[in-house]
Amino acid sequence: MKRRMMVPALLGALLTLFVAGNLFAGGAKEPAKPASITAPEKKAVKYVFFFMGDGLAMPQISATEAFANAISSKDVNVKKLGFSQFPVTGLCTTYDAGSLITDSASAGTAFASGHKTLNGVINMDVSKTKTYKTIAEYAKEAGKKVGVVSSVSIDHATPASMYAKVPSRGNYYDIAVQLTESGFDYFGGGGFVQPTGKNKDKPSVFDLAKAKGYVIANTVDGIKNLKPGVGKVIAINPNLQDSSAMKYDIDREAGELALADFVSKGIELLQDGPEGFFLFVEGGKIDWACHANDAASAIKDTLAFDRAVAEAVAFAEKHPDETLILVSGDHETGGMAIGFAGTQYETFFDKITPQKMSYVAFNEKVLQPYKAATPKDTAKLEDLAPAIRDAFGIELTSLNQIQKEQVERAFKRSMGNEVERSIKEEEYLLYGGYEPLTVKLTQIMNQMAGIGWTSYSHTGVPVPVFAKGVQQELFASYYDNTDIFKKLAMAMGVTERVQ
Incomplete structure (x- = not known):
């Protein structure tokens, strides 16, 4: 039986040798080896949006989606936010160098510079002697225009993580001075907590900013009338509430500017750069409302945050092959839970x-x-x-x-x-x-x-990360908050350098 099976195989081999010999005898060349297949190098993202909901984790998102459904339907369901429907979802840890529960300064340092530090410290190591370069600064060095927007004061810990390096987040005046020296192209939203220092005896931050070439706009018309080519801008909402922050969206009156307005203005002013832009946006009062266990205010500010993200989505639809939108939170606040x-x-x-x-x-x-x-x-x-x-x-x-x-x-x-x-x-x-x-x-x-609610402070649970656009796949899976810096650097094609 085995002998019968071997005969056809032997004949087939001899036939192959015969055909090949005749081909080479006739002058045919040996077939070329297939070219090695290499993945094409990914193009660096031109336009980057980085949205940070302060205090925003799945409880806040889920509560907002449940509320959005409850006001329109009696069915048990949720009405998803725009950013929660992004094609890529990841999850990141939030602990810092000294605690499982981070504050906004150490969390901001992690995602802005890729390093862990202690609560209260912004872009410095645990010894408070070494400083770290931020992803926004790398973007600026790469030729991108850079903007920073926040619904709280622009010198608060989270927006400050993009441009400042201080041993204490409470050094508001020092942070504000570093803002004026950053060279960033656009700041928008809240104002300054200590524009003339803690004791009101320092040179005005506004004067320092003007000396560095910044245009200060602090009226509704003044902000709306800003046009590309105006130069570097600091746009402050004229209707501020507590601690130089914008109003909670639940308190915002008709005609007053919203977070989405500062995003759309940022897009308008930044997009004329040949290398694109990097725009960081914080929805800061989600956190403040959760600290106070005020669910309605937190939910309304989360909805306002989602509308701000929608401005980026509209821009991305016009530049689909050049834009990345990233949405996350720095930590959860309040221990919010759906259930009592x-x-x-x-x-x-x-x-x-x-x-x-x-x-x-x-x-x-x-x-x-x-x-x-x-x-x-x-x-x-x-x-x-x-x-x-x-x-x-x-x-x-x-x-x-x-x-x-x-x-x-x-x-x-x-x-x-x-x-x-x-x-x-x-x-x-x-x-x-x-x-x-x-x-x-x-x-x-x-x-x-x-x-x-379980707390008036932060909690240590992981936070979600949502991504849409070029190189969105980088942000899938479960990783540390310091990896957000690394993934953004990879997406933008910048290389971290030791200072």
């Missing part, structure tokens, strides 16, 4: 829709004027009932007994009456250092909606 013990397996996101103003606006417009005009021994919670109903949609008379007692105690504490034991730790656990009445009202609203 009192609502068990139910959520009622529509219950936060009546909230018309942030905790900051309620304090400024309602509580502080009342406290200033009313002695604490004559103050009554009922006096504020109409304002509470208007601001939060809460009827005090409809609260259960436990909620009524909690609100009454918080009101007395806001008015200065010592109803809690004078222990700082207990005060912090109850109110987080915020106005007791206001934070208790937002907590009750959140609980009725089925939203829980």
Whole structure:
């Protein structure tokens, strides 16, 4: 049996040799070896958008998507944000050199320079002696125009991570001076916390900026009328709120500029450079709202952040082969959760829709004027009932007994009456250092909606990364926040150099 099988094979081999011999005898050349196949070198990204939602992780995204669905449908579903539908999703860790829970300074250092450092430190090592170059600075060296936008003050930790190097994020004046010396082309959004220094005895940052060739625009018309070719620009929203930050979007009035407006203006001013641009954008007040456990304000600012990203998406549609859009968060804030013990397996996101103003606006417009005009021994919670109903949609008379007692105690504490034991730790656990009445009202609203909180600070959970455009595949998988710098450098074709 085996012999029969070998005969055809032997005949086939002899036939092959015969044909090959005749071909070479006739002068035919030996077939050329196939050329080696190499992957084409990837083109460096010309236009880079890097969006950072401060305090933004999956709880904030999921809550916003649940809210967006709840206000338009009674079906149990979510209405996805634009950036959460990007084709590539990754996940990154957030711990820093000294803690599993990072702050914005050390997180900013990680994604801006690719190095771990300590909480409070911006683009310096743990010894606070060595400085790091940022991805924005590399972009500038590569010939790109560079812009930095934030809804909080432009000298705050996250935007500062793109251009500053300081041992303490609290050195606001030093940070602002470094901004003027950065040579970056566009700054937009919030203002400066200490424009003349902590003691108001330093040269004005605005004068320093003008001396470095910056145009300062701080009116709506002035910002809208900026045109390409104007030179370097600092555009400050004329309607600022707390700590030189833009208003919470829930408080923004018609005609006032939004985060998306500063992104679109940045695109307009930066896109005429031959090497493209790098535009960093922070939605900073998502974090601030979550610190205060104000879900409605956090959700509205997340929606505003998504609209800002949409400006980049519209630009990318015109430049699909040259643009990368990256969206992430630096850490989670508040320990936000979809779920509360009192609502068990139910959520009622529509219950936060009546909230018309942030905790900051309620304090400024309602509580502080009342406290200033009313002695604490004559103050009554009922006096504020109409304002509470208007601001939060809460009827005090409809609260259960436990909620009524909690609100009454918080009101007395806001008015200065010592109803809690004078222990700082207990005060912090109850109110987080915020106005007791206001934070208790937002907590009750959140609980009725089925939203829980574990902290007034940051937490250590990983954050998502969404990517769309050229070299988007670099940002898939699970990696460290320092790898964002490395992946951006790879996408832009820049090489890190040791300083």
